[in-house]
Amino acid sequence: MGRMDVILDRYRELEQVGAGGFADVILAFDERVHRRVAIKQLPLTIVAGHAVGLDEARTAALLAHPNIVSLYDFQVDESRNTAYLIMEYVDGITLADIPSELLSDAMIAAVARALGDALSYAHKNGVLHLDVKPANVLIDHEGRIKLTDFGLARLSAHTGGASGTKKRGGVRPDAAFGTATAGTPGYMPLEQLAADAVDEATDQWAYAALIYELLADEYPYWTESGRTGRVDDLLAAAEHAEPALLDVRSPELNAALQRALSRNPDARCDSVAQLRDSLLEGLGGKDAVTAGRKELKVLVAELTDDEDPTRTAGRTPPNEEADARDRRGCAGTIIGVALKTLGGLALAVCLSSVLAPQLFGDKGQLIAAVAAGVFIIICGIGAASALYRRRRMR
Numbered sequence: 001m002g003r004m005d006v007i008l009d010r011y012r013e014l015e016q017v018g019a020g021g022f023a024d025v026i027l028a029f030d031e032r033v034h035r036r037v038a039i040k041q042l043p044l045t046i047v048a049g050h051a052v053g054l055d056e057a058r059t060a061a062l063l064a065h066p067n068i069v070s071l072y073d074f075q076v077d078e079s080r081n082t083a084y085l086i087m088e089y090v091d092g093i094t095l096a097d098i099p100s101e102l103l104s105d106a107m108i109a110a111v112a113r114a115l116g117d118a119l120s121y122a123h124k125n126g127v128l129h130l131d132v133k134p135a136n137v138l139i140d141h142e143g144r145i146k147l148t149d150f151g152l153a154r155l156s157a158h159t160g161g162a163s164g165t166k167k168r169g170g171v172r173p174d175a176a177f178g179t180a181t182a183g184t185p186g187y188m189p190l191e192q193l194a195a196d197a198v199d200e201a202t203d204q205w206a207y208a209a210l211i212y213e214l215l216a217d218e219y220p221y222w223t224e225s226g227r228t229g230r231v232d233d234l235l236a237a238a239e240h241a242e243p244a245l246l247d248v249r250s251p252e253l254n255a256a257l258q259r260a261l262s263r264n265p266d267a268r269c270d271s272v273a274q275l276r277d278s279l280l281e282g283l284g285g286k287d288a289v290t291a292g293r294k295e296l297k298v299l300v301a302e303l304t305d306d307e308d309p310t311r312t313a314g315r316t317p318p319n320e321e322a323d324a325r326d327r328r329g330c331a332g333t334i335i336g337v338a339l340k341t342l343g344g345l346a347l348a349v350c351l352s353s354v355l356a357p358q359l360f361g362d363k364g365q366l367i368a369a370v371a372a373g374v375f376i377i378i379c380g381i382g383a384a385s386a387l388y389r390r391r392r393m394r
Contacts, residue, residue: 006031007039008075008084027089037072040085040149044076060127060150067118069138069148087148092140092300095210096133100217102299108214109283110292111137114145115207116276122150123200123272130198132206133187134213141304143297186219190263201265204272208260211279215253220261253282340382347375 006012011028014036018025023042030037061071073086095111115137122129129150136149183192189205192198212220256278260268269275280289349371357364 007041008077011037011039011086030086036089038069038087038089040087042083042085044078044081044083063122063125063127063150065118065121066144067114067146068122068150069146071150088146090138090140090146090148092138093303094135095137095139095214096135097303098139098299100214103214104292104295105215105283106288106292107295107299108211108292109280109285109288110143110296111145111214112211112276112279112283113289115147115210116272116279118147119203119207120271120273120276123203128198128200129203129206130192131183131187132203132210133184134210135184137210139296139300141297141300143293143295143300145293145296189265191265199265200272201268204260204268204275205265207272208257208275212257212261220257250282252278256282340378342374342378347371 007026007028010032011026011030013026013028015027016024017027017038023040026039026041028037028039029035061074064070069090070088071085072088073084075084075086076082077084115132119129119132127150129147131149132147136147138146138148140146183206185193187206187209189202190196192202209220256269256275260275262268269278280286349367
C-alpha cells in the first residue's frame, strides 16, 4: 500500500519509520486526541469471513503494563485488504540497534528484568507473544524498556491460568501465518519451528535466547545454519546441538539459560518469572537493574540524532507565553538576589553601628537609622512579592 496523507480519516502521516516484507510502520499524528502514534499496517488475511488475528489483537490491547507498548486500536480496511495496528509511539531505538560491545552486564540486567516482567504479565493474562527478539524491544530516551508487537500475539489455551506456571497443551500456530513466519528463526524453539503446540514455555525459550545472545554475542543454536536457512535445516541443527556455555559468566547464569533453552519444553523453567529471577541473581540483582537503566538512557542519547525530524514532528509549537514567563522569572530571580544582598548589607551595617559605634564616629546613630530603614523597606518588598506570587498561583 502506498503512502497517504491521512490514515483511517484520523491519523495524519508524518514519517515512515520502518518497512519490511510483512508490515510497514508509520509515525502519525492522531488528530482527535493530539498525540503521536505508531501505525503498523499489514496485509489482511480473511479466513471464513473472519479477519485473522483480530480477536487476539483485541485481547492484547488489554495488556496495560509499563514494559509493554500499548495497543490503542486494531482497524480493518477490507477495501484496501489492510489491517492497521494503532500503537503507542516510543521515541528511541530498538535493542537490535545497539552494538553488542556497548552493552554492559547492568544494561543486560535491565533488559532481562523488563522483558521478564512483560512476558510474565502477558502470560498471566492468557497472551503468548511468540516473536520475542531484539528488534521488538524498544528503549526510549529515559532508558525505559518496552516489548512491542503483542498485536500479533496468540491467545493461550490457558486464559484462566493466572498462576504463571508452565502448562503444556498450548495452541497450534495459525496456519494463515505459516510455520517459520509465526516467529523469527533463531528465536523459535523446536515446537514452534515444527508448527507443534506452543505455550508459555515457547516465549520462555525466546526470552532466554535473546539474553544469551546479549551475553555471548552469538546464537545459542544454529550458528552454522544461521537464521535465514530453511526450517528443515534449522530443525536439524536444533535437534543435534547443545547451547554453548557462557565461558565468562557465572555458573548460575549458565544453569538458568541451559535449562530455559532445553529442546524439551517440559524441562524448561516453571515460568518466565522463575527464569527472570535466576537471570537477575547472576547479573547483579536490583542494583544492576537500576544502574543499567541509567546507562541505557545515556547510550540512547549517544546513539540517536537529536535533530531527527521524527522526534519533533507533530509536536505543538512552543508556547510563547510560557517562554515570556520564564524570562520574567529569570529576571525576577536576579532582582531577588540583589535585594537579598542589599538587605544583608543593611542589616550588617545596622548591627555594626550598634555593637561597635566607634567604627562610624559621630554619625553612627544616623548610619544605623538609615541601615535599619533600608532593611525594613527590603523586607516589606519581599513580603509583598511573596503575597503577589501566592495570589498568581491560585
